[in-house]
Amino acid sequence: MKKNNPKKQFAVIGDPISHSLSPAMHNAAYLHLNIDAKYSAIHVKTEALENFIDTFRADDRFIGFNITVPHKETIIPFLDGISDEAKHIGAVNTVVKVNGKVLGYNTDGRGYILSLSEELGLDVAGKDVVILGAGGSARSIAVSILNANAASLIIMNRTQDKALKLKAELSDSRVSVKAFTELDSLRNAALIINTTSVGMSATNNACPLPDMSWVHSGQVLSDIIYAPLETYFLKAAKRNGAKTINGLGMLAGQGAIAFALFTQAPISYTFMLNQLKESL
Numbered sequence: 001m002k003k004n005n006p007k008k009q010f011a012v013i014g015d016p017i018s019h020s021l022s023p024a025m026h027n028a029a030y031l032h033l034n035i036d037a038k039y040s041a042i043h044v045k046t047e048a049l050e051n052f053i054d055t056f057r058a059d060d061r062f063i064g065f066n067i068t069v070p071h072k073e074t075i076i077p078f079l080d081g082i083s084d085e086a087k088h089i090g091a092v093n094t095v096v097k098v099n100g101k102v103l104g105y106n107t108d109g110r111g112y113i114l115s116l117s118e119e120l121g122l123d124v125a126g127k128d129v130v131i132l133g134a135g136g137s138a139r140s141i142a143v144s145i146l147n148a149n150a151a152s153l154i155i156m157n158r159t160q161d162k163a164l165k166l167k168a169e170l171s172d173s174r175v176s177v178k179a180f181t182e183l184d185s186l187r188n189a190a191l192i193i194n195t196t197s198v199g200m201s202a203t204n205n206a207c208p209l210p211d212m213s214w215v216h217s218g219q220v221l222s223d224i225i226y227a228p229l230e231t232y233f234l235k236a237a238k239r240n241g242a243k244t245i246n247g248l249g250m251l252a253g254q255g256a257i258a259f260a261l262f263t264q265a266p267i268s269y270t271f272m273l274n275q276l277k278e279s280l
């Protein structure tokens with residue numbers, strides 16, 4: 001392999017970007033499958049986004065890239081087209097050149113669903129699901145949960161107006177909005193997903209819900225946070241006998257699906273997850 005001058009170039013762009021675990025995950029997969037490619041982290045500020053796309057279009061070796069905060073929505077006008085799924089979510093996390101066209105996809109929600117099935121054997125079809133939060137992550141997960149035939153989806157958010165806006169955008173009769181204090185809704189759910197930032201390193205030991213006494217052993221509690229690996233939300237869930245899954249799974253899942261879009265080569269979820277664990 002020509003390691004110093006690889007044939008294919010990939011990247012993740014964002015602002016900030018230095019903390020990204022994606023290069024370690026994708027580069028390990030190229031090595032594993034003997035693909036002559038390199039994946040880099042590129043710091044792109046909002047005002048430089050259009051220039052970046054022009055550079056991407058002009059470079060034949062540059063095949064695709066992932067997008068993280070804050071460009072997942074603002075990148076859309078610069079693309080030649082986006083998938084129906086990305087349109088529905090309103091955000092793009094993966095861009096690939098296909099027959100000279102620059103196309104956008106979203107693998108976040110499907111990556112999340114993949115992590116549930118791979119790690120817990122959980123199929124959300126027919127299940128009652130609660131999502132805590134109403135931001136971009138909540139939206140991509142909500143679309144995939146509904147596509148995966150969940151029986152119902154409750155959105156709970158600190159700012160109820162945002163939850164109502166998300167409900168309106170999803171435009172699906174299975175969706176309702178409740179307050180964090182409606183414990184019966186939480187108790188009756190099979191899967192409760194924290195998509196808020198509460199519990200991240202800086203606010204460790206904080207919990208998105210005022211009360212965790214409703215948790216029982218028949219439930220799965222999921223947090224999309226992976227630093228720390230076990231948030232207070234997940235600790236409390238485990239104490240009450242529930243199954244848990246942290247945010248590393250969604251990162252591995254979206255990465256595995258993006259990898260297949262980039263290279264047309266399949267890579268396993270477990271391979272990506274193990275790379276992430278090693279690079280932490």
Ligand code: ATR
Nearest residue numbers: 133134135136137138157158159162195196197198
């Ligand atoms: P992301 O793209 O990761 O979803 P986001 O769009 O900024 O990020 O959304 C962050 C989510 O975390 C929101 O649902 C936010 O609630 P608000 O809509 O009320 O702002 C939620 N969040 C952030 N800090 C919170 C806190 N201290 N308590 C409760 N929810 C919080």
